[in-house]
Amino acid sequence: MRRVSAPTYHHGRLRQALIDAAADAVRERGPEDWSLRDVGRRVGVSHNAAYRHFAHRDDLVVVLSELTMARLVDALHQRLALVKGDDPVLRARRALAETGRGYVDFAISDPHLFRLAFTSTVATEPSPPPERDPYGVLSRVLDGLVEVGYLTPEARQDAELTCWSAVHGFSILCIEGPLRGAGDAERNGALEQVLVAIDRSYAATTGTVIGPDDLRVGA
Amino acid sequence: MRRVSAPTYHHGRLRQALIDAAADAVRERGPEDWSLRDVGRRVGVSHNAAYRHFAHRDDLVVVLSELTMARLVDALHQRLALVKGDDPVLRARRALAETGRGYVDFAISDPHLFRLAFTSTVATEPSPPPERDPYGVLSRVLDGLVEVGYLTPEARQDAELTCWSAVHGFSILCIEGPLRGAGDAERNGALEQVLVAIDRSYAATTGTVIGPDDLRVGA
DNA sequence: TCGTCGATGTTGACACTGTCTACAAAGGAG
DNA sequence: CTCCTTTGTAGACAGTGTCAACATCGACGA
Numbered sequence: 467m468r469r470v471s472a473p474t475y476h477h478g479r480l481r482q483a484l485i486d487a488a489a490d491a492v493r494e495r496g497p498e499d500w501s502l503r504d505v506g507r508r509v510g511v512s513h514n515a516a517y518r519h520f521a522h523r524d525d526l527v528v529v530l531s532e533l534t535m536a537r538l539v540d541a542l543h544q545r546l547a548l549v550k551g552d553d554p555v556l557r558a559r560r561a562l563a564e565t566g567r568g569y570v571d572f573a574i575s576d577p578h579l580f581r582l583a584f585t586s587t588v589a590t591e592p593s594p595p596p597e598r599d600p601y602g603v604l605s606r607v608l609d610g611l612v613e614v615g616y617l618t619p620e621a622r623q624d625a626e627l628t629c630w631s632a633v634h635g636f637s638i639l640c641i642e643g644p645l646r647g648a649g650d651a652e653r654n655g656a657l658e659q660v661l662v663a664i665d666r667s668y669a670a671t672t673g674t675v676i677g678p679d680d681l682r683v684g685a
Numbered sequence: 686m687r688r689v690s691a692p693t694y695h696h697g698r699l700r701q702a703l704i705d706a707a708a709d710a711v712r713e714r715g716p717e718d719w720s721l722r723d724v725g726r727r728v729g730v731s732h733n734a735a736y737r738h739f740a741h742r743d744d745l746v747v748v749l750s751e752l753t754m755a756r757l758v759d760a761l762h763q764r765l766a767l768v769k770g771d772d773p774v775l776r777a778r779r780a781l782a783e784t785g786r787g788y789v790d791f792a793i794s795d796p797h798l799f800r801l802a803f804t805s806t807v808a809t810e811p812s813p814p815p816e817r818d819p820y821g822v823l824s825r826v827l828d829g830l831v832e833v834g835y836l837t838p839e840a841r842q843d844a845e846l847t848c849w850s851a852v853h854g855f856s857i858l859c860i861e862g863p864l865r866g867a868g869d870a871e872r873n874g875a876l877e878q879v880l881v882a883i884d885r886s887y888a889a890t891t892g893t894v895i896g897p898d899d900l901r902v903g904a
Numbered sequence: 905t906c907g908t909c910g911a912t913g914t915t916g917a918c919a920c921t922g923t924c925t926a927c928a929a930a931g932g933a934g
Numbered sequence: 935c936t937c938c939t940t941t942g943t944a945g946a947c948a949g950t951g952t953c954a955a956c957a958t959c960g961a962c963g964a
Contacts, residue, residue: 512944513922513943514924514942517942522923585800623878627855627875628851630858631852631879633850638803644846655843659842663886666890667882667886693959695911695960721951730913733913734914737911737913
């Protein structure tokens with residue numbers, strides 16, 4: 467039996483501890499205003515210890531960024547699992563709306579790490595595998611809309627860009643824009659409006675008639 | 686007659702010179718990776734000289750941010766002045782689209798300052814007067830759409846949020862997202878798709894039929 | 905005309921940062 | 935037990951924002 471937290475010379479799990487502490491630091495102090503040395507202090511280790519696990523501070527930023535993206539993808543999948551409905555078209559449309567809700571909720575619940583992940587100047591050059599990329603999740607949801615015939619193949623073209631722009635932009639609005647101090651009710655109301663606008667925009671290409679509660683998660 | 690650039694002890698226009706140099710620094714090195722001391726060096730003045738004009742580094746950031754916003758507002762107004770067309774409805778719709786184009790163009794042409802202006806943690810608490818606020822420009826364009834009957838008062842509600850989300854999100858996409866390396870053609874194509882989606886979304890509430898070139902700036 | 909005084913710019917210092925190099929301790933392979 | 939790789943430490947360096955003390959200038963009242 468090993469004592470995990472025994473203060474031995476060799477920490478044992480330092481890399482993970484540093485990542486966790488860095489995440490805490492970012493959450494507390496924002497995506498820019500934290501230091502590697504302070505992260506070391508939090509873990510109870512000397513400055514420079516981090517350099518055995520990360521060649522540069524930015525490498526730790528990249529790790530945090532990728533981890534955050536992965537968490538976002540997980541959150542989206544969990545949300546998508548909740549979508550119900552007998553009508554496949556309705557279900558596909560709800561999936562798109564729910565993706566948007568999950569995205570914004572994540573951004574609001576962890577704003578500093580969200581910003582870190584999307585702002586990191588050291589943009590991860592090779593775009594991540596679709597499994598780790600929120601963009602990929604959106605792509606498949608949109609493919610689903612094509613399969614059920616709600617989205618024409620022409621409208622499918624660049625649809626990621628449109629949807630992602632709207633939802634990511636809305637998230638920014640909530641984090642650092644005019645909706646910063648807004649309450650949940652106001653914010654959710656506005657979000658539903660955005661989601662309806664997206665849905666309606668595609669509905670217009672197929673002549674679908676939209677009911678008031680179509681986009682709720684379903685029953 | 687005074688020699689403007691004579692290296693006297695008192696600079697005379699140091700405040701403005703610092704602002705200009707800081708803008709250059711941000712453009713060269715990004716919104717985070719520049720220093721007050723370097724700005725002093727660029728102007729040929731000691732470190733600390735800046736402290737006679739800005740109490741903190743962040744104060745200079747705020748000034749840069751406000752200046753950038755003002756330039757953005759100017760750019761939008763210039764774009765709006767180009768919108769033509771006899772049909773007032775068409776003109777109002779084109780105004781909305783042109784606002785989006787102007788916004789994205791500005792973001793792409795000055796990405797680092799654009800990001801600085803929207804990312805500054807030191808968010809200017811009192812929201813700026815409508816004259817200095819891109820948000821205000823958008824508001825009036827949307828009011829115009831209501832006046833000509835294209836936008837119902839209900840749809841007008843929160844319409845800023847929807848439009849701004851889409852266009853700002855798209856700008857981010859172009860600056861640091863998947864559209865980062867895209868050429869003008871690809872980017873503009875995608876942008877037009879976003880603009881059409883916005884327009885179509887509101888058109889859907891009034892049953893307007895949309896032609897292929899409706900949103901061009903007009904003739 | 906001269907002296908004074910506030911505004912503006914300089915110098916030096918402090919604590920803090922990321923990062924480099926040299927050193928030390930731990931733990932596994934032989 | 936010995937040796938070597940891995941992991942953590944100590945110290946140093948340049949660079950940063952900021953503060954306090956000092957220097958210089960320009961304007962204004964005597």
